[in-house]
Every structure is written in structure tokens, then in C-alpha cells.
Amino acid sequence: MKQGLIYSRVSTEEQAKEGQSIAAQINLCLVFMEQNSYLLAKDGIYKDEGKSGTNTNRPGLQTLLQRVIDDHKNLDAVFILDTDRLARNTLDHLSIKAIFQKHSIKLISISQPMIDDSPEGKFIDVVLAGANALQSQITGRKTSKVMEQKVKAGWWAGVAPFGYINSINPNPTSNLNKRIVTPDPIRGPLIIKMFKLYASSSFSLDALVIKMADLGLIPKNGGKLQKSLVHHTLRNPFYYGTMMWKGKLEKGKHKPLIDHDTWLLCQRVMNTHNQNGSRKRKHNFLLNGFIYCDDCQGRYFGEQHIKKDKLYRHYYCGSCRRGTYTNIDKLEKQVEKWFAKVEMTEEYADELRSKAKDILESIRGTTNEERQGLVNQKTAIKTKIRAAEDNLLDGTLKKDKYQSITARLESELDKIEVELSKTSRDYSKGLTRVERLIDMAQDIKQTYHDAEPEMKREYLDLFFAKFMVKDGKIIAALPSEYIKPLITSGKLTVRIKNGWLPREDSNLEP
Numbered sequence: 486m487k488q489g490l491i492y493s494r495v496s497t498e499e500q501a502k503e504g505q506s507i508a509a510q511i512n513l514c515l516v517f518m519e520q521n522s523y524l525l526a527k528d529g530i531y532k533d534e535g536k537s538g539t540n541t542n543r544p545g546l547q548t549l550l551q552r553v554i555d556d557h558k559n560l561d562a563v564f565i566l567d568t569d570r571l572a573r574n575t576l577d578h579l580s581i582k583a584i585f586q587k588h589s590i591k592l593i594s595i596s597q598p599m600i601d602d603s604p605e606g607k608f609i610d611v612v613l614a615g616a617n618a619l620q621s622q623i624t625g626r627k628t629s630k631v632m633e634q635k636v637k638a639g640w641w642a643g644v645a646p647f648g649y650i651n652s653i654n655p656n657p658t659s660n661l662n663k664r665i666v667t668p669d670p671i672r673g674p675l676i677i678k679m680f681k682l683y684a685s686s687s688f689s690l691d692a693l694v695i696k697m698a699d700l701g702l703i704p705k706n707g708g709k710l711q712k713s714l715v716h717h718t719l720r721n722p723f724y725y726g727t728m729m730w731k732g733k734l735e736k737g738k739h740k741p742l743i744d745h746d747t748w749l750l751c752q753r754v755m756n757t758h759n760q761n762g763s764r765k766r767k768h769n770f771l772l773n774g775f776i777y778c779d780d781c782q783g784r785y786f787g788e789q790h791i792k793k794d795k796l797y798r799h800y801y802c803g804s805c806r807r808g809t810y811t812n813i814d815k816l817e818k819q820v821e822k823w824f825a826k827v828e829m830t831e832e833y834a835d836e837l838r839s840k841a842k843d844i845l846e847s848i849r850g851t852t853n854e855e856r857q858g859l860v861n862q863k864t865a866i867k868t869k870i871r872a873a874e875d876n877l878l879d880g881t882l883k884k885d886k887y888q889s890i891t892a893r894l895e896s897e898l899d900k901i902e903v904e905l906s907k908t909s910r911d912y913s914k915g916l917t918r919v920e921r922l923i924d925m926a927q928d929i930k931q932t933y934h935d936a937e938p939e940m941k942r943e944y945l946d947l948f949f950a951k952f953m954v955k956d957g958k959i960i961a962a963l964p965s966e967y968i969k970p971l972i973t974s975g976k977l978t979v980r981i982k983n984g985w986l987p988r989e990d991s992n993l994e995p
């Protein structure tokens with residue numbers, strides 16, 4: 486049977502009120518659990534009394550979260566009377582929810598069972614994730630530009646592949662090749678040996694792993710040589726001089742360890758072995774899990790391989806296979822067009838905006854707390870400086886001693902000023918970020934187009950459950966569970982002549 490925990494909290498103001506006492510909350514939760522076939526886990530009741538719900542620093546909640554982290558394998562859900570019990574502001578709420586989600590534990594509030602999975606809740610989740618992603622995107626963009634230039638010029642930009650090391654170029658010709666990768670003097674020769682042994686076709690992958698470990702091939706970070714690393718290495722064109730970078734192949738200027746023919750031979754050996762049912766390597770294909778075959782309803786999968794020094798990437802139906810291979814870019818571009826069909830009403834955008842403002846309020850709260858801490862430190866230092874002045878004046882402190890003390894205090898003061906300026910800057914950034922995101926939410930197609938792959942998956946998940954593919958075309962889409970009620974209520978409109986899949990269980994036909 487499924488196992489659950491109960492969290493209950495009562496604030497000082499509520500303590501007197503009837504029906505909200507800790508005992509009453511626990512009883513209601515227990516009844517609900519029984520009706521829904523849940524068992525109370527051992528020592529499964531957590532409570533906080535008389536503490537304010539404005540922060541997460543509550544002993545009952547903290548031990549509950551620790552239990553969730555330590556014991557999640559034996560648990561299925563946490564029950565609360567309503568979501569206010571957990572946290573008073575959205576940020577805390579989301580971070581607590583994230584802990585539950587990470588450990589696959591449901592949060593069930595028995596008086597408003599659907600609140601967490603409401604479209605608004607999901608939207609805010611995604612908007613907030615988007616705000617964070619956007620921030621790292623902005624800081625990441627600069628570095629990725631330089632990296633791209635580097636790769637275009639033929640120099641690897643990143644951690645050296647297994648068998649190579651990152652090193653300083655003794656004779657750089659430009660900024661782009663100051664740091665390069667060179668063969669690892671210890672592992673390099675062993676990697677060469679590994680390719681040759683595998684190319685001889687007398688080793689299975691498992692046997693090769695054992696053989697190479699015997700020969701002393703150890704991963705860079707130590708530990709045991711793993712099959713996945715050997716597999717990945719044998720598949721990587723880097724070793725004959727070609728770099729794979731963001732789905733494209735680039736000629737590299739690094740020293741190859743093997744020749745192209747040896748590499749090709751290894752690929753052939755591996756493909757022959759693979760036919761005997763070894764599992765496929767997983768790449769991150771954007772549309773995996775979203776695209777389905779219109780003929781057989783089966784799942785499409787993403788796949789990539791290198792043939793004649795060219796990279797092929799496609800999606801195909803796992804059961805029909807023949808004739809379903811479709812170029813990745815072709816399908817991914819079509820998905821963008823589907824995003825263009827979704828439009829948000831002004832009213833709904835306003836609704837989201839005001840929700841986002843709430844989030845912002847709580848962000849402001851934390852920044853203000855940080856600021857206050859820094860201001861307090863500043864005051865303390867100023868007090869010390871004044872005390873030193875007093876001591877100098879009354880003669881208890883010598884002039885040179887006074888000077889060294891104040892110099893140290895002044896420099897501490899400078900540091901705090903810098904920190905202070907950061908806190909206010911961060912806040913203003915936060916403001917433009919969230920507001921901009923809501924604006925962006927209204928231009929869904931562009932937002933999706935501009936997003937990094939990880940965020941794209943979030944947006945896909947927010948809007949769509951499935952795309953049906955036939956003859957290389959997406960012919961229909963199924964809205965996500967979050968979007969369905971919004972479409973029904975008219976908060977989102979979808980400009981579609983035909984296409985949303987009419988389903989028995991829905992009335993979503995346009």
C-alpha cells in the first residue's frame with residue numbers, strides 16, 4: 486500500500502479557532518488518506534505550532550523535508566490541509582515543491598486538491614524557471630560565443646576528451662589557441678591500443694573494458710573504467726581529428742590518435758555487435774517523448790550517426806521504422822509553427838502578470854533581508870572607526886596603529902559597499918526579467934524559438950502532450966493537461982483549422 490506523511494501547522498492567531506487545530510488537521514488528513522488507500526508511514530506526523538508561516542525555518546517542516554530526502558524510496562505522498570500550511574510565499578512554496586518533485590513524492594493538499602497542478606501554478610513554475618534560465622543564458626552567451634569561435638577555428642573548447650589533456654600552447658598564433666588539447670602521455674597510448682584491439686573485432690565491448698582496465702586505463706577522475714566511457718570514446722570522431730560540437734562536425738587541428746580507417750572499422754564492429762540487441766545510447770533529442778507515429782501510434786525516437794564524415798540526425802518510428810526517418814531540423818522547425826498557433830488573451834496575460842508580481846514581492850523580501858544584513862555590518866564598522874578615533878584622541882592608541890586599523894576597516898567598508906550595490910542591481914534585474922517574461926509569454930512562438938534546449942523542453946511540456954507525425958509532417962497535436970482547461974475557458978486561443986486531435990474524453994475540437 487502507498488505510504489504517506491502528514492504535515493500540519495497552526496499559527497498563533499489560528500490556535501484558538503475551531504476546526505483548524507493540529508488535531509483536527511491530522512484527523513482530516515487521516516480520513517482522506519484512508520479513503521484514497523494511503524497508509525500513514527511510521528512516525529509520519531510532523532507539526533509546527535505557533536510559528537509564522539512566512540519562512541521555511543520551522544523545525545517540523547525541516548525534519549519533514551529531511552525525511553523526504555532520506556526516506557523517499559518508502560514514501561509516496563505528503564498530505565496537508567491546504568497549501569498555506571506549507572509556505573506563505575510562492576518562492577518558498579516552489580522550492581519546497583521542487584524537493585518533493587525531485588524525490589517523486591506527491592504533495593496533496595486535501596482541501597484544494599488541484600491547486601498545485603493548476604494551469605496557473607504550472608505557468609508560474611515555468612515562468613520562474615524561465616527567469617532563472619534567462620539569467621544564466623545571458624551570462625553563458627558571452628562564453629559560448631568565444632567557444633564557438635574557437636571551435637570554428639579548429640580548436641577544441643572544453644574539457645579534453647578521454648586520452649587528451651588540456652594544456653597551454655607554447656606557440657600560440659592567436660587568442661583562440663592559447664589553450665589547446667594534446668594527447669595525454671599516459672592514457673593516450675592506451676586509447677590507441679583500445680581502438681586497435683576493438684578494430685580487430687576479437688573483443689566484445691565488455692571484454693574490451695576488462696582488457697583495458699587490466700592494461701591500466703583509468704578514467705581521469707579515477708575510479709573504475711566504465712563501459713559507457715569506453716563506448717562513448719569509441720564512437721567519438723575526435724580521435725581521428727573531427728570534433729562534434731552542438732550537433733555539427735568541425736575539422737579539428739588537434740593531434741589525432743588514430744586514422745580515419747581504424748575509426749570506421751570500429752564503428753562497423755560496434756554496429757555488428759549492436760544488432761545482437763545491445764541498447765542504444767541516449768542522446769538528448771528535443772522532441773523525444775513528444776512525437777508519435779500517426780500510422781501505428783508508436784513512439785518516435787531520435788538517433789544520430791556518422792557516415793562518410795557527415796553527421797546524420799533523424800527521428801523515426803520505433804515500430805514502423807522503414808520510411809519514417811525524418812531529418813531532425815525538419816521536425817523541430819514544424820514544432821515552432823505549432824507554437825505560433827497558440828495565443829494568450831490579454832486578460833490571462835494580466836492574470837499571470839499579477840501572479841508574477843507576487844513572486845517578485847517575495848524576491849524583493851529576500852533581497853531586502855540581505856541588504857539589511859549588509860547595512861547592519863556597515864553600521865558596525867563605522868562604530869569601530871569612531872571608537873578608534875576616540876582612542877587616538879584620548880591617547881590610548883598610537884597614530885600608526887590607528888592608521889593601520891582604519892585602513893583595514895575602510896577596505897572592509899568598501900567591500901560591503903560593493904555587495905550592497907550588487908543587491909540593488911540584482912533586484913532591478915529580477916524585475917525586468919519577470920516582467921519581460923510575461924511579455925514573452927504572450928509571444929509564445931518567439932519565446933520558444935529563442936530558448937535554450939532545456940527551456941524548450943519546459944515550454945513543450947507546458948503546451949503540448951503529443952504531436953502526431955505522418956510522412957515527415959506533424960499533422961496534429963494534443964494539448965497538454967495544463968492547457969486544456971485554458972482552451973476550454975477561452976483564456977488561450979488556438980488558431981487552428983484542423984489539427985487538435987479530437988478525443989473521446991475531451992470537448993476541445995476547435
Ligand SMILES: [Zn+2]
Binds near residue numbers: 778779804805
Ligand atoms: Zn509507426
